[in-house]
Amino acid sequence: MNELELKDKTAVITGGAGVICSEMARALALQGVRTAIIDLNKEAALKIAGEIEKESGTPSMGLAASVLDKSSLNAAREELISRFGPADILVNGAGGNAASATTKVEMIEGNEELTDTFFGLGIDGFDQVFDLNFKGTLLPTMVFAADMVKRRSGTIINISSMNSYRPLTKIAAYSAAKAAVNNFTQWLAVHFAKTGVRVNAIAPGFLLTNQNRFLLIDEKTGELTARAKKIIGNTPMDRFGTPGELTGTLLYLASGLSKFVTGIVIPVDGGFSAYSGV
Numbered sequence: 519m520n521e522l523e524l525k526d527k528t529a530v531i532t533g534g535a536g537v538i539c540s541e542m543a544r545a546l547a548l549q550g551v552r553t554a555i556i557d558l559n560k561e562a563a564l565k566i567a568g569e570i571e572k573e574s575g576t577p578s579m580g581l582a583a584s585v586l587d588k589s590s591l592n593a594a595r596e597e598l599i600s601r602f603g604p605a606d607i608l609v610n611g612a613g614g615n616a617a618s619a620t621t622k623v624e625m626i627e628g629n630e631e632l633t634d635t636f637f638g639l640g641i642d643g644f645d646q647v648f649d650l651n652f653k654g655t656l657l658p659t660m661v662f663a664a665d666m667v668k669r670r671s672g673t674i675i676n677i678s679s680m681n682s683y684r685p686l687t688k689i690a691a692y693s694a695a696k697a698a699v700n701n702f703t704q705w706l707a708v709h710f711a712k713t714g715v716r717v718n719a720i721a722p723g724f725l726l727t728n729q730n731r732f733l734l735i736d737e738k739t740g741e742l743t744a745r746a747k748k749i750i751g752n753t754p755m756d757r758f759g760t761p762g763e764l765t766g767t768l769l770y771l772a773s774g775l776s777k778f779v780t781g782i783v784i785p786v787d788g789g790f791s792a793y794s795g796v
Protein backbone atom coordinates (compact mmCIF):
# COMPACT_ATOMS: atom_id res chain seq x y z
CA MET A 519 0.00 0.00 0.00
CA ASN A 520 1.29 3.44 -0.93
CA GLU A 521 0.91 5.45 2.29
CA LEU A 522 1.56 8.69 0.43
CA GLU A 523 -1.53 8.11 -1.78
CA LEU A 524 -3.73 11.22 -1.58
CA LYS A 525 -5.45 11.06 -4.96
CA ASP A 526 -9.14 12.06 -4.94
CA LYS A 527 -9.02 13.41 -1.41
CA THR A 528 -10.46 16.86 -0.74
CA ALA A 529 -8.52 19.58 1.08
CA VAL A 530 -9.62 22.91 2.49
CA ILE A 531 -6.81 25.43 2.80
CA THR A 532 -7.57 28.64 4.70
CA GLY A 533 -5.44 31.63 3.80
CA GLY A 534 -4.96 29.64 0.61
CA ALA A 535 -4.30 32.72 -1.50
CA GLY A 536 -1.28 33.65 0.64
CA VAL A 537 2.38 32.99 -0.02
CA ILE A 538 2.76 29.82 2.06
CA CYS A 539 -0.66 28.26 1.69
CA SER A 540 -0.98 28.73 -2.07
CA GLU A 541 2.23 26.69 -2.34
CA MET A 542 0.76 24.09 0.02
CA ALA A 543 -2.40 23.90 -2.08
CA ARG A 544 -0.29 23.44 -5.22
CA ALA A 545 1.65 20.60 -3.60
CA LEU A 546 -1.57 18.83 -2.59
CA ALA A 547 -3.10 19.33 -6.05
CA LEU A 548 -0.03 17.77 -7.66
CA GLN A 549 -0.82 14.63 -5.62
CA GLY A 550 -4.35 14.59 -7.08
CA VAL A 551 -6.06 16.29 -4.13
CA ARG A 552 -9.09 18.50 -4.93
CA THR A 553 -8.42 21.83 -3.25
CA ALA A 554 -10.71 24.54 -1.89
CA ILE A 555 -8.82 27.80 -1.47
CA ILE A 556 -10.56 29.77 1.26
CA ASP A 557 -9.47 33.36 1.66
CA LEU A 558 -10.74 36.78 2.63
CA ASN A 559 -9.47 37.96 -0.73
CA LYS A 560 -11.93 36.43 -3.18
CA GLU A 561 -10.18 37.57 -6.34
CA ALA A 562 -6.85 36.13 -5.21
CA ALA A 563 -8.51 32.86 -4.15
CA LEU A 564 -10.19 32.47 -7.56
CA LYS A 565 -6.93 33.29 -9.34
CA ILE A 566 -4.89 30.74 -7.35
CA ALA A 567 -7.56 28.07 -7.80
CA GLY A 568 -7.58 28.70 -11.57
CA GLU A 569 -3.79 28.42 -11.74
CA ILE A 570 -3.77 25.24 -9.65
CA GLU A 571 -6.41 23.58 -11.79
CA LYS A 572 -4.45 24.44 -14.92
CA GLU A 573 -1.07 23.30 -13.56
CA SER A 574 -2.20 20.08 -11.90
CA GLY A 575 -5.29 19.04 -13.84
CA THR A 576 -6.98 18.55 -10.45
CA PRO A 577 -10.19 20.46 -9.64
CA SER A 578 -9.69 23.49 -7.43
CA MET A 579 -12.14 26.16 -6.28
CA GLY A 580 -11.66 29.58 -4.76
CA LEU A 581 -14.06 30.54 -1.98
CA ALA A 582 -14.40 33.86 -0.20
CA ALA A 583 -14.83 33.44 3.55
CA SER A 584 -13.38 34.80 6.74
CA VAL A 585 -11.91 32.37 9.25
CA LEU A 586 -13.45 34.67 11.88
CA ASP A 587 -16.99 34.47 10.54
CA LYS A 588 -18.69 31.14 11.11
CA SER A 589 -21.59 31.86 8.77
CA SER A 590 -19.23 32.54 5.86
CA LEU A 591 -17.36 29.31 6.69
CA ASN A 592 -20.65 27.38 6.80
CA ALA A 593 -21.54 28.79 3.38
CA ALA A 594 -18.10 27.72 2.09
CA ARG A 595 -18.68 24.22 3.50
CA GLU A 596 -22.04 23.98 1.70
CA GLU A 597 -20.35 24.93 -1.56
CA LEU A 598 -17.52 22.47 -0.92
CA ILE A 599 -19.90 19.60 -0.22
CA SER A 600 -22.02 20.28 -3.28
CA ARG A 601 -18.99 20.31 -5.60
CA PHE A 602 -16.21 18.16 -4.07
CA GLY A 603 -17.77 16.44 -1.05
CA PRO A 604 -16.62 16.81 2.57
CA ALA A 605 -13.05 17.73 3.52
CA ASP A 606 -10.51 14.99 4.22
CA ILE A 607 -7.71 17.48 4.92
CA LEU A 608 -7.91 20.89 6.59
CA VAL A 609 -4.94 23.24 6.52
CA ASN A 610 -5.49 26.13 8.94
CA GLY A 611 -3.18 28.59 7.24
CA ALA A 612 -4.79 32.01 7.62
CA GLY A 613 -2.73 33.92 10.17
CA GLY A 614 -0.19 36.63 10.64
CA ASN A 615 1.07 39.50 12.70
CA ALA A 616 -0.01 43.16 12.80
CA ALA A 617 2.12 46.28 13.15
CA SER A 618 -0.21 47.55 15.89
CA ALA A 619 0.74 44.56 18.06
CA THR A 620 4.49 45.00 17.52
CA THR A 621 6.79 47.03 19.78
CA LYS A 622 9.23 49.44 18.16
CA VAL A 623 12.15 48.36 20.36
CA GLU A 624 13.29 44.87 21.28
CA MET A 625 14.22 45.56 24.91
CA ILE A 626 13.73 48.45 27.27
CA GLU A 627 17.10 50.18 27.65
CA GLY A 628 15.77 53.07 29.70
CA ASN A 629 16.14 56.00 27.31
CA GLU A 630 13.33 55.33 24.84
CA GLU A 631 9.77 56.63 24.74
CA LEU A 632 7.50 54.29 26.68
CA THR A 633 5.14 54.25 23.70
CA ASP A 634 7.87 52.47 21.71
CA THR A 635 7.79 49.58 24.20
CA PHE A 636 5.24 47.16 25.59
CA PHE A 637 3.31 50.15 26.95
CA GLY A 638 2.57 51.40 23.45
CA LEU A 639 0.90 48.18 22.30
CA GLY A 640 -2.79 48.53 21.53
CA ILE A 641 -5.29 46.03 22.86
CA ASP A 642 -6.98 46.25 19.46
CA GLY A 643 -3.76 44.89 17.92
CA PHE A 644 -3.76 42.02 20.44
CA ASP A 645 -7.39 41.25 19.65
CA GLN A 646 -6.72 41.29 15.93
CA VAL A 647 -3.69 38.98 16.12
CA PHE A 648 -5.19 36.60 18.68
CA ASP A 649 -8.43 36.38 16.76
CA LEU A 650 -6.83 35.74 13.39
CA ASN A 651 -4.30 33.14 14.56
CA PHE A 652 -6.18 31.38 17.33
CA LYS A 653 -9.89 31.78 16.68
CA GLY A 654 -9.05 31.65 12.97
CA THR A 655 -7.80 28.09 13.61
CA LEU A 656 -10.61 27.16 15.97
CA LEU A 657 -13.61 28.20 13.86
CA PRO A 658 -12.70 26.51 10.53
CA THR A 659 -11.93 23.36 12.55
CA MET A 660 -15.41 23.48 14.10
CA VAL A 661 -16.95 23.88 10.67
CA PHE A 662 -14.93 21.37 8.61
CA ALA A 663 -13.87 18.73 11.16
CA ALA A 664 -17.42 17.68 12.08
CA ASP A 665 -17.66 15.85 8.73
CA MET A 666 -14.29 14.20 9.42
CA VAL A 667 -15.37 12.98 12.86
CA LYS A 668 -18.63 11.61 11.42
CA ARG A 669 -16.70 9.77 8.69
CA ARG A 670 -14.03 8.71 11.23
CA SER A 671 -11.21 9.91 9.02
CA GLY A 672 -9.35 13.11 8.35
CA THR A 673 -6.28 15.14 9.08
CA ILE A 674 -5.91 18.70 10.32
CA ILE A 675 -2.70 20.66 9.89
CA ASN A 676 -2.34 23.95 11.76
CA ILE A 677 0.27 26.48 10.71
CA SER A 678 2.25 27.64 13.71
CA SER A 679 5.57 29.48 13.83
CA MET A 680 9.04 29.51 15.39
CA ASN A 681 7.82 32.09 17.90
CA SER A 682 5.47 29.49 19.42
CA TYR A 683 8.37 27.66 21.11
CA ARG A 684 10.25 30.74 22.36
CA PRO A 685 8.78 34.20 21.80
CA LEU A 686 10.54 36.53 19.39
CA THR A 687 11.18 40.09 20.48
CA LYS A 688 8.71 42.80 19.43
CA ILE A 689 5.82 40.48 18.49
CA ALA A 690 4.23 39.74 21.83
CA ALA A 691 0.72 39.02 20.57
CA TYR A 692 1.76 36.91 17.58
CA SER A 693 4.12 34.78 19.71
CA ALA A 694 1.48 34.14 22.35
CA ALA A 695 -1.20 33.42 19.74
CA LYS A 696 0.97 30.82 17.96
CA ALA A 697 1.87 29.25 21.33
CA ALA A 698 -1.89 28.92 21.82
CA VAL A 699 -2.13 27.23 18.41
CA ASN A 700 0.45 24.62 19.53
CA ASN A 701 -1.40 24.03 22.77
CA PHE A 702 -4.73 23.69 20.94
CA THR A 703 -3.12 21.29 18.43
CA GLN A 704 -2.21 18.97 21.31
CA TRP A 705 -5.56 19.41 23.04
CA LEU A 706 -7.59 18.63 19.95
CA ALA A 707 -5.33 15.73 18.94
CA VAL A 708 -6.18 14.03 22.24
CA HIS A 709 -9.86 14.96 22.02
CA PHE A 710 -10.11 13.45 18.51
CA ALA A 711 -7.63 10.59 18.99
CA LYS A 712 -10.28 7.83 18.98
CA THR A 713 -12.20 9.27 16.03
CA GLY A 714 -9.60 8.60 13.32
CA VAL A 715 -8.98 12.34 12.88
CA ARG A 716 -5.39 13.46 13.45
CA VAL A 717 -4.30 16.98 14.39
CA ASN A 718 -0.75 18.25 13.91
CA ALA A 719 1.03 21.48 13.11
CA ILE A 720 3.95 22.80 11.13
CA ALA A 721 6.13 25.56 12.59
CA PRO A 722 7.83 27.27 9.68
CA GLY A 723 11.14 28.98 10.30
CA PHE A 724 11.87 32.29 8.65
CA LEU A 725 10.54 33.02 5.21
CA LEU A 726 10.33 36.40 3.60
CA THR A 727 6.64 37.08 2.90
CA ASN A 728 4.14 39.94 2.87
CA GLN A 729 3.32 39.77 6.56
CA ASN A 730 6.90 40.14 7.82
CA ARG A 731 8.46 42.20 5.03
CA PHE A 732 8.08 45.41 7.07
CA LEU A 733 10.29 43.86 9.77
CA LEU A 734 12.90 42.29 7.54
CA ILE A 735 13.51 44.71 4.68
CA ASP A 736 14.35 48.38 5.14
CA GLU A 737 11.62 50.29 3.27
CA LYS A 738 14.00 53.04 2.19
CA THR A 739 17.12 51.11 1.19
CA GLY A 740 15.65 47.70 0.29
CA GLU A 741 18.48 46.12 2.36
CA LEU A 742 18.02 43.44 5.04
CA THR A 743 17.25 45.04 8.41
CA ALA A 744 19.43 44.36 11.46
CA ARG A 745 16.66 41.98 12.59
CA ALA A 746 16.81 40.04 9.33
CA LYS A 747 20.59 39.74 9.63
CA LYS A 748 20.15 38.46 13.18
CA ILE A 749 17.67 35.82 11.95
CA ILE A 750 20.05 34.58 9.27
CA GLY A 751 22.87 34.61 11.84
CA ASN A 752 20.79 32.32 14.06
CA THR A 753 19.71 29.97 11.29
CA PRO A 754 22.47 27.35 10.98
CA MET A 755 21.58 26.77 7.33
CA ASP A 756 22.37 30.46 6.81
CA ARG A 757 19.35 31.58 4.77
CA PHE A 758 15.60 32.18 4.73
CA GLY A 759 13.43 29.20 3.82
CA THR A 760 11.07 29.02 0.88
CA PRO A 761 7.37 28.08 0.96
CA GLY A 762 8.14 25.03 -1.20
CA GLU A 763 10.36 23.69 1.57
CA LEU A 764 7.31 23.26 3.83
CA THR A 765 5.40 21.01 1.47
CA GLY A 766 7.27 17.75 2.18
CA THR A 767 6.21 18.02 5.83
CA LEU A 768 2.67 18.90 4.76
CA LEU A 769 2.38 15.79 2.55
CA TYR A 770 3.79 13.66 5.37
CA LEU A 771 1.21 14.99 7.85
CA ALA A 772 -1.66 14.88 5.36
CA SER A 773 -1.05 11.30 4.26
CA GLY A 774 -0.95 7.81 5.73
CA LEU A 775 2.83 8.18 6.08
CA SER A 776 2.07 9.76 9.47
CA LYS A 777 -0.90 7.56 10.42
CA PHE A 778 0.33 7.04 14.03
CA VAL A 779 1.31 10.70 14.45
CA THR A 780 -1.01 13.13 16.21
CA GLY A 781 -0.50 16.15 18.46
CA ILE A 782 2.93 17.20 17.24
CA VAL A 783 4.34 20.48 15.94
CA ILE A 784 7.12 20.01 13.41
CA PRO A 785 9.69 22.78 13.00
CA VAL A 786 10.85 23.36 9.42
CA ASP A 787 13.44 25.98 10.16
CA GLY A 788 16.94 25.37 8.83
CA GLY A 789 18.02 24.48 12.38
CA PHE A 790 16.88 27.75 14.05
CA SER A 791 15.10 26.06 16.97
CA ALA A 792 18.06 23.74 17.63
CA TYR A 793 20.66 26.50 17.76
CA SER A 794 21.53 28.30 21.01
CA GLY A 795 23.40 31.03 19.16
CA VAL A 796 26.77 29.78 20.43
Ligand code: NAD
Nearest residue numbers: 533535536537538557558584585612613614679722725727
Ligand atom coordinates in the same frame (compact mmCIF):
# COMPACT_ATOMS: atom_id res chain seq x y z
P1 NAD B 1 0.19 35.77 3.73
O1 NAD B 1 -0.12 37.10 4.31
O2 NAD B 1 0.92 35.66 2.45
O3 NAD B 1 -1.15 34.92 3.60
C1 NAD B 1 -2.19 34.95 4.52
C2 NAD B 1 -3.50 34.81 3.75
O4 NAD B 1 -4.55 34.77 4.70
C3 NAD B 1 -3.78 36.02 2.82
O5 NAD B 1 -4.11 35.55 1.53
C4 NAD B 1 -4.97 36.71 3.48
O6 NAD B 1 -5.87 37.31 2.56
C5 NAD B 1 -5.62 35.55 4.21
N1 NAD B 1 -6.44 36.01 5.34
C6 NAD B 1 -6.17 37.00 6.22
N2 NAD B 1 -7.18 37.14 7.09
C7 NAD B 1 -8.09 36.19 6.75
C8 NAD B 1 -9.37 35.83 7.28
N3 NAD B 1 -9.90 36.46 8.34
N4 NAD B 1 -10.04 34.83 6.69
C9 NAD B 1 -9.54 34.19 5.61
N5 NAD B 1 -8.35 34.49 5.07
C10 NAD B 1 -7.64 35.48 5.64
O7 NAD B 1 0.93 34.99 4.92
P2 NAD B 1 1.95 33.79 4.90
O8 NAD B 1 3.27 34.34 5.23
O9 NAD B 1 1.79 32.92 3.72
O10 NAD B 1 1.46 33.02 6.21
C11 NAD B 1 0.65 31.88 6.20
C12 NAD B 1 0.70 31.25 7.58
O11 NAD B 1 2.05 30.90 7.93
C13 NAD B 1 0.21 32.16 8.70
O12 NAD B 1 -0.48 31.41 9.65
C14 NAD B 1 1.49 32.69 9.29
O13 NAD B 1 1.31 33.11 10.60
C15 NAD B 1 2.38 31.48 9.17
N6 NAD B 1 3.83 31.72 9.19
C16 NAD B 1 4.44 32.55 8.30
C17 NAD B 1 5.82 32.70 8.36
C18 NAD B 1 6.56 33.59 7.41
O14 NAD B 1 7.80 33.72 7.55
N7 NAD B 1 5.90 34.17 6.43
C19 NAD B 1 6.57 32.02 9.31
C20 NAD B 1 5.91 31.21 10.21
C21 NAD B 1 4.54 31.05 10.13
